[in-house]
Amino acid sequence: MGKFQKKRGASTPEISTASLPDIIFMLLFFFMVVTVLRDSSLMVDLNVPQATELTKLEKKSLVNYLIVGKPNAAYRELYGTKPRLQLGDKFAELTEIPLFIEQHRQKVQERDRGQINSSLKVDGEVTMGIITDIKTQLRKSGQLKVNYSAKPEVQ
Template identity: 50%
Template sequence: MAKFSKTGKREMPQLNTSSLPDLIFTLLFFFMIVTTMREVTLKVEFRIPVASELEKLEKKSLVTFIYVGKPMTEFRKAMGTESRIQLNDAFAEVSEIQDYIFQERASMTEEDAQQMTVSLKVDQDTKMGIVTDIKQALRQSYALKINYSANLRQ
């Protein structure tokens, strides 16, 4: 009967890592393509109203957003529960809308500034008085292209 004996210490073969950088860059490229960056941190909560007739905007880079809704729960203590206006990442008053529009136009080229559209993302429970005040401020700043954001009725 033959006896098998271990004559030497056997080592585990090394793992081939030559393709690891390719794999890492492929994953990085995938996440860069799939991920979208949020430009504005929402401080108001809103439920978008439902509509039956909608049109899609062509150039979203020419759209400036104004959010209107009740403050998030962490801001209710300081801001109350009434509907508030949010411009970029800050709460604002109606009187600040003109400056905001002029600032947005200044950041665009002259050709794009003429095509700028203001999109109102308003909570469906917001009173119409604040929307009318916003529209008056937009009219005074010559922002006459207004879009109301809504979801399509199914």
């Protein structure tokens, strides 16, 4: 016959908090992995248009960003209000695009080079003239995969 020991008194067992750090660490790692620290600060006013036919840009390392817009308040005095191209963290001339593309290409492994996307982040108010010139430059540098950055449309 089994012998059962009767618990004496209503002692409430304490919840062990030893695993709490682990849980928090797990959350921490999740956020660390999904975090993208913004590496280049915007120097232009950027408000991308809305669209519905969106494709996700999967691998961040295979994307280069070309930002176009009017220089924002801090740079307006120096650069005027004409829409300008920002590559990385500085304003650039359109003729610098091939070099920019090539530099990014060098950083990418050879087998992935065909999958490089150029993300054009363009302010909605900009006129097509500069965009056309950028497209020409991209075509000249052999960068044909382009993604016009856009926000999902809110219904």
